[in-house]
Amino acid sequence: MRATSSRLEKALKADGDLKLVVYMMAGHPNRKKSVEIAKRLAASGVAALEIGVPHSDPLADGPVIQKAGQTALDHGMTVDACLGLASEVSGVGAPVVLMSYVNPILAHDPRRFAADAAQAGVAGVIVPDMPIEEAEPVASWLRSASLDTIFMVAPTTAPNRIGAICERSSGFVYCVTLTGITGVRKELPAGLKDLVGSVRERTELPVAAGFGISRVEHMKSLRGVADAAVVGSAVVADIDAGKDPLLLVKELLKACR
Amino acid sequence: MSHPVRGRFGPFGGQYVPETLMGALEELEGLWHEAKADPQFQLELAGHRHAFVGRPTPLYAATRLGEHFGGAHIHLKREDLCHTGAHKLNNALGQALLALRMGKKRLIAETGAGQHGVAVATVAARFGLECTVYMGTEDMRRQSMNVRRMKLLNTEVREVTNGTRTLKDATSEAIRDWVTNVGTTHYIIGSVVGPHPYPELVRDLQRVIGDEAREQYLQADGKLPDAVIACVGGGSNAIGMFTAFLEDRDVTLIGVEAGGSGVKSGKHAASLVGGRPGVLHGTYSYLLQDGDGQITPTHSVSAGLDYPGVGPEHAFLRDTERVEYVAVTDKDAVAAFKLCTRLEGIMPALEPSHALHHAGVLARQFGPGGRILLCLSGRGDKDMDSVESYE
Numbered sequence: 001m002r003a004t005s006s007r008l009e010k011a012l013k014a015d016g017d018l019k020l021v022v023y024m025m026a027g028h029p030n031r032k033k034s035v036e037i038a039k040r041l042a043a044s045g046v047a048a049l050e051i052g053v054p055h056s057d058p059l060a061d062g063p064v065i066q067k068a069g070q071t072a073l074d075h076g077m078t079v080d081a082c083l084g085l086a087s088e089v090s091g092v093g094a095p096v097v098l099m100s101y102v103n104p105i106l107a108h109d110p111r112r113f114a115a116d117a118a119q120a121g122v123a124g125v126i127v128p129d130m131p132i133e134e135a136e137p138v139a140s141w142l143r144s145a146s147l148d149t150i151f152m153v154a155p156t157t158a159p160n161r162i163g164a165i166c167e168r169s170s171g172f173v174y175c176v177t178l179t180g181i182t183g184v185r186k187e188l189p190a191g192l193k194d195l196v197g198s199v200r201e202r203t204e205l206p207v208a209a210g211f212g213i214s215r216v217e218h219m220k221s222l223r224g225v226a227d228a229a230v231v232g233s234a235v236v237a238d239i240d241a242g243k244d245p246l247l248l249v250k251e252l253l254k255a256c257r
Numbered sequence: 258m259s260h261p262v263r264g265r266f267g268p269f270g271g272q273y274v275p276e277t278l279m280g281a282l283e284e285l286e287g288l289w290h291e292a293k294a295d296p297q298f299q300l301e302l303a304g305h306r307h308a309f310v311g312r313p314t315p316l317y318a319a320t321r322l323g324e325h326f327g328g329a330h331i332h333l334k335r336e337d338l339c340h341t342g343a344h345k346l347n348n349a350l351g352q353a354l355l356a357l358r359m360g361k362k363r364l365i366a367e368t369g370a371g372q373h374g375v376a377v378a379t380v381a382a383r384f385g386l387e388c389t390v391y392m393g394t395e396d397m398r399r400q401s402m403n404v405r406r407m408k409l410l411n412t413e414v415r416e417v418t419n420g421t422r423t424l425k426d427a428t429s430e431a432i433r434d435w436v437t438n439v440g441t442t443h444y445i446i447g448s449v450v451g452p453h454p455y456p457e458l459v460r461d462l463q464r465v466i467g468d469e470a471r472e473q474y475l476q477a478d479g480k481l482p483d484a485v486i487a488c489v490g491g492g493s494n495a496i497g498m499f500t501a502f503l504e505d506r507d508v509t510l511i512g513v514e515a516g517g518s519g520v521k522s523g524k525h526a527a528s529l530v531g532g533r534p535g536v537l538h539g540t541y542s543y544l545l546q547d548g549d550g551q552i553t554p555t556h557s558v559s560a561g562l563d564y565p566g567v568g569p570e571h572a573f574l575r576d577t578e579r580v581e582y583v584a585v586t587d588k589d590a591v592a593a594f595k596l597c598t599r600l601e602g603i604m605p606a607l608e609p610s611h612a613l614h615h616a617g618v619l620a621r622q623f624g625p626g627g628r629i630l631l632c633l634s635g636r637g638d639k640d641m642d643s644v645e646s647y648e
Binding site for chain 2: 055056058070078101106107108128129131133153154157158176181
């Protein structure tokens with residue numbers, strides 16, 4: 001199917017340990033600090049760093065990431081500046097994944113966005129409001145720039161769609177743990193294991209679980225289930241509160257082993 | 258007639274939503290096609306339209322307005338006489354019946370002017386369903402009467418304090434609720450916007466306006482009007498009106514957007530006149546956005562038109578030049594509101610007051626003998642404060 005495995009694929013495949021992917025918002029809490037934070041996170045031992053491109057109308061995000069995005073926009077964060085941030089961080093350690101809603105990509109021009117992201121050393125792109133049916137032309141441009149395109153599987157995804165989503169994905173498959181928006185939850189849903197299992201049956205790509213994951217117990221329960229866990233809102237909330245997000249990241253990394 | 262190909266009107270439309278919603282959209286599409294073809298469902302819908310909504314709504318000859326504008330014949334399709342005071346109930350009723358068919362016990366909706374919120378709260382009461390309506394705090398302030406109505410109808414009105422605190426942000430919050438509660442909840446979107454199948458579904462439920470009006474007009478006048486006018490925010494009353502006339506090539510169709518302080522001022526909500534294509538709330542259509550794809554704040558005196566996007570079918574009708582779109586300012590809309598109230602004894606909502614102003618412009622162009630049909634999409638009681646406080 002695939003000739004070689006990509007950087008993301010190698011980085012996220014569990015090798016006994018669970019892998020950790022963390023998310024932060026570009027330009028949050030401000031442009032300068034977000035570069036600093038991104039560099040430290042990329043060098044912290046995480047398997048990949050997801051960098052959010054702020055959007056005025058983030059439909060899949062809960063209050064924490066909404067607020068961070070608004071703060072970034074208020075500080076004048078642009079798509080170009082996000083790509084600039086990515087290029088500063090992409091050589092530091094962990095591969096960089098950009099997470100952007102589709103409209104900023106369309107406004108930037110998908111072809112130019114793909115070329116600029118590749119130039120910045122980005123490894124892959126996640127577009128949370130771009131289901132496989134709407135993937136073109138964005139996905140083709142990403143592919144032709146040798147960028148991975150990560151699609152999402154949700155608990156509400158019908159079994160017959162899961163295969164198609166896996167087929168369209170590269171790098172890894174993003175398994176949305178819960179029926180809802182991003183944000184910290186106390187417990188992970190009971191059906192998660194089955195969902196990840198049914199994704200696994202259909203792909204050799206690493207499977208990352210995301211949404212609602214924030215605690216050491218969550219990490220432990222994902223070990224042996226998913227290849228990687230994505231932690232977003234908990235990290236963003238720490239950054240927002242002026243706390244060092246590395247404290248949480250180190251704790252979560254410990255729980256991966 | 259434009260037929261969506263895989264949920265598209267030309268290049269416009271689509272389903273730009275989180276994966277979580279794809280199953281629900283597919284279910285809704287299948288169910289609607291089934292219901293549409295089911296005589297039992299149609300019979301039930303027709304019964305409620307007659308006894309609950311008060312359809313058919315009359316076609317009214319606004320003779321004094323016509324004289325005022327130089328002698329043209331102006332007819333108003335009286336959607337303001339629908340139960341709850343606007344065309345919104347046509348859609349809410351149909352979708353509530355669909356929710357019952359799907360076995361979903363909870364309705365959610367977004368609202369700007371409050372008319373759609375009231376319509377959904379009303380059908381929720383009528384059919385015994387739980388109901389939550391999202392509304393921006395700015396709109397709650399300017400449409401406080403409708404907030405009170407919804408609460409009396411036992412609907413929970415959730416304040417939205419994000420962003421511009423108007424319809425755009427209320428819609429985003431409603432979609433987030435739907436993403437979270439999609440198993441138990443049906444989202445009744447209020448206009449011909451949002452992901453497929455909503456633009457098609459809402460059009461199908463609103464086209465009764467134009468179907469009735471075309472027949473009534475032919476009966477009254479023996480021929481079709483020269484021009485059909487409707488206001489466009491998301492565009493549901495306009496699509497409802499225009500659909501019946503799309504094949505009548507001699508009939509000029511005009512959609513009137515909210516020009517706010519003037520399109521050149523940048524303070525407006527005229528996405529077709531002053532925007533460019535992009536994705537908002539799951540659909541690819543004309544939008545007010547900056548160069549980076551961020552949605553820009555809108556302005557209109559009328560809460561119902563204060564939305565940075567527009568239905569994808571309107572985008573298609575604009576680009577194919579079947580419908581002409583213009584913008585009318587706050588000031589002209591307020592003046593038209595007052596004029597119609599004084600000359601006809603009909604207090605229009607501020608939304609169709611934009612169209613009323615343009616009807617005057619057109620009537621003067623046409624001169625005596627000109628024949629104009631206008632969709633009076635709602636009544637204006639809700640807007641009295643806005644009009645009185647307008648400088």
